[in-house]
Amino acid sequence: MPEQVMFTPAALNEPWGQKIFERVQSLNLPIKELSHNRLTGLRGQDDRQTYNIAKRTLAVVTAPPSHFKLSPIPPSADWQFHIAEGCPAHCQYCYLAGSLSGPPVIRTFANLPQILENLTTYERPEQLTTYEVSCYTDPLGIEHLTGSLAECIRHFGTRSNAHLRWVSKFDAVDNLLDLPHNGHTHCRMSVNAAPISMKFEGGTASVASRLGALRKLADSGYQIGLVIAPIMPIDDWQVHYSRLFNLISEALDINCHLTFELISHRFTPGSKEVLQTWYPQSKLDMDEEKRLIKRHKFGGIKYVYDVDTMKVMKRFFQSEIQQRFPNAEILYWT
Ligand code: SF4
Secondary structure (H helix, E strand, O other), rough: OOOOOOOHHHHHHHHHHHHHHHHHHHOOOOOOOOOEEEEEEOOOOOHHHHHHHHOOEEEEEEEOOHHHHHHHEEEOOEEEEEEEEEEEOOOOOOOHHOOOOOOOEEEEEEHHHHHHHHHHOOOOOOOEEEOOOOOOOOOOOOOHHHHHOOOOOOOHHHHOOOOEEEOOOOOOOOOOOOOOOOEEEEEEEEEEEEHHHHHHHHHOHHHHHHHHHHHHHOOOOOOEEEEEEOOOOOOOOOHHHHHHHHHHHHHHOOOOEEEEEEEEEEOHHHHHHHHHOOOOOOOOOOOOOOOOOOOOOOOOEEEOOOHHHHHHHHHHHHHHHHHOOOOOOEEEEE
């Protein structure tokens, strides 16, 4: 639960903004109606205080016009779109650190019907088009406050050639189970080996609860999958990741169609700098000396594990998944 919920005038002008207003009012959360459309009052006396204020603030705003021009998001989906930006959890490796700028306030968008309507213009007539909604937020983490993920699922349930994909580290799925999703939504849980999850994923649901939630979604007819990320070759990593696979086998029907997305840990100079401000005591290994530099096409760099480490890890994950889950599909390793 946020400590304050801010509404801009533009957000309050939107019917969906009014719905969010009613929700947060019924939860008795402190509401602040801003007199202008800019977010202010989020800076504390130092970085620590700014982080704390921002992470405990939900701001209901309208998505800017730039959000209506979608970007591709390979290999996850054809397009990404955003119903919110920011996340209430405290993962010390958070990938948002490199993507969003400024204090990590959680913004949710009140012009959701327009956002969803815009997606239809990207659909291809004879071919499936896929959309990822979790690039800038954990949509389930704020669903109790917004209802926006459920609205997306309902929307995609009505489309014949468009599928929605979302991923989470939270577990409150009960309000999603009876939605008319029509099999058009692919729900994934992001999981990791216990030492990583317990040390670095503050404010999230436990891995066991995430898996329990995924089971409920599968039983409600949703397509399901797992994102194992960020994969790290910590001490005894094979043992810890084998235990994670044991947990997965116990929680899910091992014969179901299950997708896996496997993402090794990486960071950029920018994300490292932000993460070190957010989590100055973190023991997360971001030693550039031990990494390989990878350049992407726009000139930026990221630090990844060396080729041999990547090969060994990739082989291990592929073999575990093939042996344990006969109908699983590995969508990608990166
Ligand atoms: S749950 Fe995801 S988005 Fe939220 S803090 Fe953790 S890594 Fe970042």
